[in-house]
Amino acid sequence: MTTDEIKLSIATLVPAAVIEEGGEWLNVFIEPAAWKSLAFQLKHNKELSFDFLFCVTCVDWKTHLTMVYHLNSTVFRHHLVIKIKLDRNDPKIETVSDIWRTAEFNEREAYEMFGVQFIDHPDLRLLILPDGWEGRNPMRKDFEDAVNMIKL
Amino acid sequence: MVEELGTTTEGDLVINIGPQHPATHGVLHLVVTLNGETIKKVEPHLGYIHRSIEKMCESLTYRQFIYVTSRMDYLSSHINNHACALCVEKGLQLEIPPRAQVIRVLVDELTRIASHELWWGAMAMDLGAFTPFFHAFRERENINDIMEETCGARLTMNYIVPGGVMADIHPNFQKRVKNFIQLFRSKADEYDELVTGNIIFQNRMKGVGYLSPEDAVSYGCTGPTARGSGVHCDIRKLYPYEIYNTLQFDEILESAGDSFARYMVRLREMRESVKILEQLIDNIPEGEFQAKTKAVLKLPKGEFYQRVETARGEFGVYIISEGATTPYRIKFRSPGFANLSVLNHISKGGKLGDLVASMGTLDLVIPDIDR
Numbered sequence: 413m414t415t416d417e418i419k420l421s422i423a424t425l426v427p428a429a430v431i432e433e434g435g436e437w438l439n440v441f442i443e444p445a446a447w448k449s450l451a452f453q454l455k456h457n458k459e460l461s462f463d464f465l466f467c468v469t470c471v472d473w474k475t476h477l478t479m480v481y482h483l484n485s486t487v488f489r490h491h492l493v494i495k496i497k498l499d500r501n502d503p504k505i506e507t508v509s510d511i512w513r514t515a516e517f518n519e520r521e522a523y524e525m526f527g528v529q530f531i532d533h534p535d536l537r538l539l540i541l542p543d544g545w546e547g548r549n550p551m552r553k554d555f556e557d558a559v560n561m562i563k564l
Numbered sequence: 565m566v567e568e569l570g571t572t573t574e575g576d577l578v579i580n581i582g583p584q585h586p587a588t589h590g591v592l593h594l595v596v597t598l599n600g601e602t603i604k605k606v607e608p609h610l611g612y613i614h615r616s617i618e619k620m621c622e623s624l625t626y627r628q629f630i631y632v633t634s635r636m637d638y639l640s641s642h643i644n645n646h647a648c649a650l651c652v653e654k655g656l657q658l659e660i661p662p663r664a665q666v667i668r669v670l671v672d673e674l675t676r677i678a679s680h681e682l683w684w685g686a687m688a689m690d691l692g693a694f695t696p697f698f699h700a701f702r703e704r705e706n707i708n709d710i711m712e713e714t715c716g717a718r719l720t721m722n723y724i725v726p727g728g729v730m731a732d733i734h735p736n737f738q739k740r741v742k743n744f745i746q747l748f749r750s751k752a753d754e755y756d757e758l759v760t761g762n763i764i765f766q767n768r769m770k771g772v773g774y775l776s777p778e779d780a781v782s783y784g785c786t787g788p789t790a791r792g793s794g795v796h797c798d799i800r801k802l803y804p805y806e807i808y809n810t811l812q813f814d815e816i817l818e819s820a821g822d823s824f825a826r827y828m829v830r831l832r833e834m835r836e837s838v839k840i841l842e843q844l845i846d847n848i849p850e851g852e853f854q855a856k857t858k859a860v861l862k863l864p865k866g867e868f869y870q871r872v873e874t875a876r877g878e879f880g881v882y883i884i885s886e887g888a889t890t891p892y893r894i895k896f897r898s899p900g901f902a903n904l905s906v907l908n909h910i911s912k913g914g915k916l917g918d919l920v921a922s923m924g925t926l927d928l929v930i931p932d933i934d935r
Contacts, residue, residue, distance in 0.1 A: 435867060463781050467869075467880050469895040482869070482882075482897075486781050486795065489802065514784030517905040540611040540934060551619055 773922030787877025
């Protein structure tokens with residue numbers, strides 16, 4: 413599928429999506445509510461076939477959080493980047509771990525490092541951080557800890 | 565976690581493997597639920613070597629952060645550095661001299677062989693064969709010596725920097741690499757005689773830890789782990805970087821999807837890497853080994869993503885820049901993290917003794933997973 417065809421499909425699936433070109437890959441900005449159904453279509457639509465979620469990133473922009481999903485199709489070799497803005501005080505988004513299994517661990521990491529709540533995640537617990545770290549999110553920009561100094 | 569241990573209400577036994585266990589190759593902690601000898605669940609507990617490298621990088625400049633990345637996948641440190649350097653160069657739109665490009669690929673492939681050698685020795689030792697470990701380390705030692713001469717370090721080299729490489733190659737480099745190629749060619753058949761053809765070894769590997777191609781992609785597996793299931797995923801072939809598109813080598817694919825297939829992929833990959841070394845070692849162009857760069861690097865505002873093929877799979881560097889001298893956010897997509905997530909899936913329903921074979925062929929490096 414060419415970039416224009418992908419743009420068209422996205423616009424049909426989520427009319428409110430904002431599509432941005434110019435970077436290496438196509439960037440699509442959507443609302444959290446539209447994510448789950450779009451994700452399902454991206455993976456299972458035969459012409460899109462985005463079956464490989466190769467990078468899941470959360471970014472703290474101080475005013476809001478952004479979830480970034482890098483997608484690739486092993487069939488057509490096309491790429492797509494989905495960006496979803498979340499409320500920093502109450503970040504909530506639906507899990508996609510049932511669509512791409514790799515999301516399960518990546519979402520657990522985003523949960524502990526940034527405090528993002530993944531709705532319907534099968535096992536949302538700390539993965540890397542030790543017990544008792546719930547509620548403190550070390551990768552956020554305003555995190556300070558005198559003992560566990562991670563800011564150089 | 566301690567209260568989970570012991571016998572559950574259903575009569576299952578919950579045991580710990582690690583964090584200090586020779587088969588986990590580092591500080592990985594697995595909580596395994598067993599019914600008799602059959603595995604019901606494997607649950608990894610991470611973080612024993614978590615240093616928050618991503619956060620550290622946010623306060624390091626584009627020259628400094630390379631040094632931390634060697635400490636992630638320490639067996640592929642050149643390739644980690646390479647990814648970071650390429651990503652910074654993408655942001656700066658910097659052309660690097662041909663000499664540096666060839667040197668980079670040479671050290672990358674040497675690293676890949678060294679990494680696979682270590683994996684091969686350690687993996688055979690996990691399954692009870694002690695001798696292969698010494699054979700593998702005998703050859704690997706030569707690579708470490710080459711690295712020591714040229715880069716000054718044997719493990720965390722920090723040799724590849726934005727703009728090229730840190731220093732020119734040592735005058736002995738070409739001679740020693742040629743010697744190594746010869747040595748490897750004469751010893752590689754020994755590996756097959758010693759381990760691959762061994763019937764006990766084959767019985768322990770074949771059919772163990774089956775991973776289907778669909779699951780490999782869904783779990784985000786890359787590298788030899790996915791290629792053992794027949795998934796095309798070699799970044800050097802699919803999205804070539806540096807000079808890989810001009811080189812003759814094959815992407816190794818196996819179709820069985822079991823531990824033995826993953827084993828064969830790595831073993832054959834070493835020979836492909838030697839092929840690359842042979843093509844380049846006599847063709848290192850003359851010239852500069854580093855492009856002229858400013859003392860302080862500033863990436864323009866924007867996002868840059870670079871993926872490379874490490875010994876373990878697809879390694880990605882995602883830099884979000886706000887135009888400053890340090891990145892606003894860096895994400896490292898580590899191959900080990902995704903490969904570990906599939907462990908429960910492939911070892912469930914198998915025997916406890918087979919867990920070592922499944923885990924060994926995923927080639928996990930724990931600092932790469934924890935970051």
